[in-house]
Amino acid sequence: MNDYVVEAKSVEKKLGRGAGEVHALRGIDLSLRRGELTLLMGPSGSGKTTLLLVLGCMLTPNSGSVTICGTPTADADKEALARIRREHIGFVFQSYHLFPTLTATQNVQLALDIRGEHGRRAAEKSREALAMVGLEQKVDSLPGGLSGGEQQRVAIARALVANPSVVLADEPTGALDGKNGQSIMRILAETAHERERAVLVVTHDPRVVPYADRIVEIEDGLIVQEPTDRPRMPTAVPFRA
Amino acid sequence: MSLVLTLASRNLFHDRLRFVATMVGIVFSVVLVMIQMGLFLGFGRMVTTMIDNASADLWILPKGAKCFEDPSLLDVKLRDRVATMEGVSWAAPLVIGFSDWRLESGEVTPVFIVSADLRDGSLQPFNVVDGNVPALTQGANVAVDRSYFERLGVSGVGSTAEIRGRKVRVVAVTDGIRSFATTPYVFVDLKNARNYTGTPRDRASSVLVRLKDDADREKALSAIRAEVGDAEVLTSDDFRSRSRSFWLFGTGAGAALFAGALLGVIVGTVIVAQTLYSSTKDHLNEFATLRAMGSSNAYIYTVIIYQALINAVIGFAIAAGIGSIVVQMTAKSALPIVITPWLMAALFALTVVMCVASGIGAIIRVVRIDPATVFMR
Numbered sequence A: 001m002n003d004y005v006v007e008a009k010s011v012e013k014k015l016g017r018g019a020g021e022v023h024a025l026r027g028i029d030l031s032l033r034r035g036e037l038t039l040l041m042g043p044s045g046s047g048k049t050t051l052l053l054v055l056g057c058m059l060t061p062n063s064g065s066v067t068i069c070g071t072p073t074a075d076a077d078k079e080a081l082a083r084i085r086r087e088h089i090g091f092v093f094q095s096y097h098l099f100p101t102l103t104a105t106q107n108v109q110l111a112l113d114i115r116g117e118h119g120r121r122a123a124e125k126s127r128e129a130l131a132m133v134g135l136e137q138k139v140d141s142l143p144g145g146l147s148g149g150e151q152q153r154v155a156i157a158r159a160l161v162a163n164p165s166v167v168l169a170d171e172p173t174g175a176l177d178g179k180n181g182q183s184i185m186r187i188l189a190e191t192a193h194e195r196e197r198a199v200l201v202v203t204h205d206p207r208v209v210p211y212a213d214r215i216v217e218i219e220d221g222l223i224v225q226e227p228t229d230r231p232r233m234p235t236a237v238p239f240r241a
Numbered sequence B: 001m002s003l004v005l006t007l008a009s010r011n012l013f014h015d016r017l018r019f020v021a022t023m024v025g026i027v028f029s030v031v032l033v034m035i036q037m038g039l040f041l042g043f044g045r046m047v048t049t050m051i052d053n054a055s056a057d058l059w060i061l062p063k064g065a066k067c068f069e070d071p072s073l074l075d076v077k078l079r080d081r082v083a084t085m086e087g088v089s090w091a092a093p094l095v096i097g098f099s100d101w102r103l104e105s106g107e108v109t110p111v112f113i114v115s116a117d118l119r120d121g122s123l124q125p126f127n128v129v130d131g132n133v134p135a136l137t138q139g140a141n142v143a144v145d146r147s148y149f150e151r152l153g154v155s156g157v158g159s160t161a162e163i164r165g166r167k168v169r170v171v172a173v174t175d176g177i178r179s180f181a182t183t184p185y186v187f188v189d190l191k192n193a194r195n196y197t198g199t200p201r202d203r204a205s206s207v208l209v210r211l212k213d214d215a216d217r218e219k220a221l222s223a224i225r226a227e228v229g230d231a232e233v234l235t236s237d238d239f240r241s242r243s244r245s246f247w248l249f250g251t252g253a254g255a256a257l258f259a260g261a262l263l264g265v266i267v268g269t270v271i272v273a274q275t276l277y278s279s280t281k282d283h284l285n286e287f288a289t290l291r292a293m294g295s296s297n298a299y300i301y302t303v304i305i306y307q308a309l310i311n312a313v314i315g316f317a318i319a320a321g322i323g324s325i326v327v328q329m330t331a332k333s334a335l336p337i338v339i340t341p342w343l344m345a346a347l348f349a350l351t352v353v354m355c356v357a358s359g360i361g362a363i364i365r366v367v368r369i370d371p372a373t374v375f376m377r
């Protein structure tokens, strides 16, 4: 038993077919630990999203292995991979991907609903998750009535509400201004440190660097800089947008 | 309300125009099927109305007679032989056939004569709303249905007309005895029926038999069969289904009604499948997000099936409303549309099946989404 909740070994991934085939990942070793926020940085097209999707069991590698919370994913079919995501992983996307016809609470509650948690208790938990990201005033708003930063916070609440061991965020601050970006990063850092989750944030935004416990750089499908441990940022400061 | 239901209904109502198109498709389809099947039932009921209302257990018919209106004849002596057999309570000859009715205005219209045998109590005018049925046995009296008043140029009891040159008087009025061929039924006494239809004295269209209550029905039936030789002996049930299948399937009328209904089902399914599919395509990103969040395929199917079911329930409710208006409108027409609770239940089941089947295309589309591609854009 170790601290690693995600372990990727020698992961290779090719995308596209025929002449359009791209060797997006060329042998990646990366592990994510509880209580740690890892930044995955690199130029556009370097394979960051591909790696995040492989680690998140949304893409299966062509070779190499991915283990989530001790469960190897090699033999899992689509449905089994969905179950692993359901049990262990929370996603945050650059473009939020909220359901436009559902309220903030309902959006969050969906993450519980797909896990078989229904009813009042689930709605209650969802409102608590929204309060944790500072949105107690917006629980009944539709995404269309929320700012980008608020929408991303709903998305984070949705990713966290079912207590996943791993949170994978793809450019979560990419569409946000500085202040909103800061508050999103604070929530993610707090998630890592206080809730003891493994958090991976894909970014090429240098402003988020101070929140990282570890930075991994990727270029052309390869990790070019071995993970560096950094001093931990204090995150107990309350954040409000 | 459960979240899946909420999501399904929001998906549906989000695009109003598409929802309206879906409803039009379902309502059109269900109303079409309802009317076709209602006609089928109305028709089926109408073609057996005489058989239903005769108090006979058995019908002795000329060989090969296909329905109540069949013009073939048999030897009336059969009646006397059968009447005295063991287990038989009574046997009565029935004479039917076309004749001409001359209105007081001089106009002539065809009518369908039915002999009423009051003495033996076989087939008599039913649903009598006015007049005196026993008076049929006297003189040239007739009973007619009030839905044909205008056609027959009469206004009720006491009105007169002519059949084959003989003056007749209306002594009884029935309500709702309509014939499929739209030729008015006219009840007369047996002797008059022979005159009006030109049926010889030794012939009859059929013989109705009533068995004694304590008779061994199987035994009596086979004994009568043996006695009547060439003629056929049918129970009322058998005769009913033979008439029905002759009119509904022998004539192609039933097949046409079913073809219309099938067409309705196909058109409805195609329209609903199309709108569900395009709705699903519009929400593909959301379904991919659900899948990325780790939802099972079953959960996603549930959303689509719920959409289908909401369509079915709302569409059916509207269709049922329209259907009940149609039923009321046709109630007094030549061919009333009959909608029974069973037909309603079957139509609801059909609507549900149709809508859920329509969801299959959408489901196949959704299974094919790879959530990864959505997030690489």
Ligand SMILES: Nc1ncnc2c1ncn2[C@@H]1O[C@H](COP(=O)(O)OP(=O)(O)O)[C@@H](O)[C@H]1O
Residues within 6 Å of the ligand: A015, A016, A017, A020, A021, A022, A024, A042, A043, A044, A045, A046, A047, A048, A049, A050, A051, B376
């Ligand atoms: N579906 C695809 N088919 C072919 N090539 C793809 C596909 N998706 C991404 N790629 C390519 O794979 C490489 C890695 O992409 P990606 O992981 O999205 O990079 P990043 O997130 O770092 O910008 C890029 O060269 C990109 O063009």
Ligand SMILES: [Mg+2]
Residues within 6 Å of the ligand: A048, A049, A050
């Ligand atoms: Mg990317």
